[in-house]
Amino acid sequence: MSFNEEEVLDESCCTTAANQRKSHHSTQTKKNLITRLNRIEGQIRGIKGLIEKDTYCDDVIHQIASTQSALNSVAKILLEGHLKSCVVERIQEGDLEVIDEVLVTIQKLIKK
Template sequence: MEERQECCHKTKERLEKEYKDLINRLSRIEGQVRGIKKMVENDAYCPDILIQVSAVNAALNSFNRVLLASHIRTCVTEDIRQGKDETVDELVATLQKLMR
């Protein structure tokens, strides 16, 4: 993996397996979205498109669950052990945004 420069944004170093899994999931989702675009371009029947959109939403929700679980197990746990209580507030704010 390439080096990341320090900046004002937080970053997360991921294990190679986790990185590949996340990228593979996103690549599949990207392919599904391209398929939906092609369906629209080819005047596909609306319910067929809607079903595919629902599948993409489910895939994105699954991606979020995997990423959130990893974040809690690593970043949040480590920050709490180091006494960084503001991480809990950040997690709560993130969960609130995800539940909109």
Template sequence: MKPEEKQVHSCPVCQSSGEDTGERTSHHDDKTIKELVTRMNRIEGQIRGIKGMIERHVYCDDILNQISSAQSALDGASRLLLEKHMKSCVREQLQDGDEQVIDEVLKTIFRMIR
């Protein structure tokens, strides 16, 4: 597939929001969205802090510890989103007989654990 082409998937849960853009969207509940946004805001602050540490020539080991902490926070957000995806989108696709979703999820998980 060429990079400019968008792959269209038929997930009944993560469908396009009515517009025919070819992009999938999720429909997580407000609590999940709020939790993910809060985590991303915290991670964004951590990244800004790391950048400031680099600019201030802070000791390398201290910066590396902060980078590790930010990576752990991103991993936590990924796990939460993967769990929600498995319990909604993937479950519904499997119930609809679309077993192709298994390959998609496996690719995503393998990419996450690299």
């Protein structure tokens, strides 16, 4: 599945209503993310089944790595959209606190 950059740019991610930030992804982006998350959910169930069947540890670890990679892919899509819309909008509005917010988010993503 490929990610369409134009799709990210057409979204308005972080609008505020009653001081609550909320993301607004296009229908296609939501569909893409939900499809990916459903697949990941299936991978998790598969890993559980492998453990229940006493599958060789190395094989289970490979499946876990694959699942982590898929989850990272979802995070990358969300982060890209967030940077290209929400963060840009907030900086243009003079809200520079968003930079610290993004740095904390990135630190959480790369923490191992």
